[in-house]
Amino acid sequence: MPGALPDGEPVPADGLLPASVRVSGQFGVYVHVPFCASRCGYCDFNTYTASELGGGASRDEYASTVLQEVRFAGQIVAKPVETVFVGGGTPTLLSPHDLGRILEGIDRTWGLEADAEITTEANPESVTPESLRELKSAGFNRISLGMQSASAGVLAVLERNHTAGRAVQAAREAREAGFEHINLDLIYGTPGETAEDFAASLNAVIEAGVDHVSAYSLIVEDGTRMAAKMRRGEVPFPCDDVAADRYLAADQALSAAGFAWYEVSNWATSPEARCRHNQLYWTGGDWWGFGPGAHSHVDGVRWWNVKHPSSYAKKLAGGVSPGLAREVLTAEDRRVENVMLRVRLAEGLPLSAADPVGVEKAMANGLLDPAAYERGRAVLTLGGRLLADAVVRDLV
Numbered sequence: 001m002p003g004a005l006p007d008g009e010p011v012p013a014d015g016l017l018p019a020s021v022r023v024s025g026q027f028g029v030y031v032h033v034p035f036c037a038s039r040c041g042y043c044d045f046n047t048y049t050a051s052e053l054g055g056g057a058s059r060d061e062y063a064s065t066v067l068q069e070v071r072f073a074g075q076i077v078a079k080p081v082e083t084v085f086v087g088g089g090t091p092t093l094l095s096p097h098d099l100g101r102i103l104e105g106i107d108r109t110w111g112l113e114a115d116a117e118i119t120t121e122a123n124p125e126s127v128t129p130e131s132l133r134e135l136k137s138a139g140f141n142r143i144s145l146g147m148q149s150a151s152a153g154v155l156a157v158l159e160r161n162h163t164a165g166r167a168v169q170a171a172r173e174a175r176e177a178g179f180e181h182i183n184l185d186l187i188y189g190t191p192g193e194t195a196e197d198f199a200a201s202l203n204a205v206i207e208a209g210v211d212h213v214s215a216y217s218l219i220v221e222d223g224t225r226m227a228a229k230m231r232r233g234e235v236p237f238p239c240d241d242v243a244a245d246r247y248l249a250a251d252q253a254l255s256a257a258g259f260a261w262y263e264v265s266n267w268a269t270s271p272e273a274r275c276r277h278n279q280l281y282w283t284g285g286d287w288w289g290f291g292p293g294a295h296s297h298v299d300g301v302r303w304w305n306v307k308h309p310s311s312y313a314k315k316l317a318g319g320v321s322p323g324l325a326r327e328v329l330t331a332e333d334r335r336v337e338n339v340m341l342r343v344r345l346a347e348g349l350p351l352s353a354a355d356p357v358g359v360e361k362a363m364a365n366g367l368l369d370p371a372a373y374e375r376g377r378a379v380l381t382l383g384g385r386l387l388a389d390a391v392v393r394d395l396v
Helices: 062-074 096-110 129-138 152-158 166-177 195-207 225-231 240-256 276-282 309-317 331-342 356-364 370-374 382-386 388-395
Strands: 027-033 081-088 112-122 142-148 181-188 212-217 260-263 266-268 286-290 295-298 301-305 323-328
Touching: 027 096, 027 276, 062 096, 062 286, 062 309, 081 096, 081 276, 096 112, 096 129, 112 276, 129 166, 142 152, 142 166, 142 195, 152 195, 166 181, 166 195, 181 195, 181 240, 195 240, 212 240, 240 260, 240 266, 240 382, 260 276, 276 286, 276 331, 331 388, 356 370, 356 388, 382 388
Parallel strands: 027 081, 027 286, 081 112, 112 142, 142 181, 181 212
Antiparallel strands: 212 266, 260 266, 286 295, 295 301, 301 323
16 A cells, blocks of 8 residues: 655654553554534534535545654554554545555554454445445455434434445445444434334344444534523423333344444444453553544553644644643552443443442342352443443442
8 A cells, every 4th residue: 555654753752642652451442534514403522514614624634644643653652553544534535545545654663463453434425335445455345334324314313414324334244345343333312212113223233233332312512503402492302201112122122133242332242242452441441643633652651642633633744742731640540440431331440440339239230140149240230321420429
């Protein structure tokens, strides 16, 4: 693949990071692509449409800009990469050629493990059979498609710009292109969504033949168009009871179809189909995040980049790190995060890592599995998954 890393002097860390850091376990890479064709009404991610970008940020130059940060990171970390996740935004607004250039730069800087999991997110309307084949040839072996719903009415409320059947069609095209692993994302609890709408969405993802499904309750964030509509009374606020019913429906339908939950919001048909990159996050692994607003965590240090693509590009063009700030995690920070993340996993966490009073409270309320408790582990029951945030508060 064409596209060498840019030449020039190393980009200085400017005191944000040490000259080198040690990665003792798995190492992953996240690449943030901040571009979107349009903004969905519920979205508060660090993404930008063409009209929102302003000057100094070019989609055509984005791969080269990211590769400048990759070159910088290669001076600090020396560790083969086990997972790459390209997210956004809509990564597939970049050409397969440019995404391949970024992947090649990562490989040349650190080396990709032979069995590395390499994922890109995509909106269903942003890929074609040809582009999917090109992505596969570039080295991607996993794709995550933002389906959200099979209902045209629900998609309209969410302000998604793909048709109701396009996500399933794209998933089948990805399979034909040779992708080993395919995820479809669902959102449930959208105002106006009926139980029948969600059942149809579940049937669609099952019939699509994918090996991974993520399902998330709609979260309405301040500052979004959807939040403004709710404040004006144009659409109702989400209902927690409805969200719980939808989650139970998802678990029942997906379990019956051969999927097993491995994280509260994620189901896979086999251990090999699980998202290894996300598992790295959930188990306290190390990763470097590239792109505007991207967060990183290496060797107990967390840092994040400037948010706007123009500022990000300007800093790298000026030969300085795009990092904005950092924090060094204390032992207590790590303990709390370990409980918060691992309790959401199907394997749970050792009872010794959790507050014993909280464990007994969760057990008494039927939120932890008794059989796992006997094995010395805290594992959520189905009811516990519905109240995972409350369980976390007890266990920390």
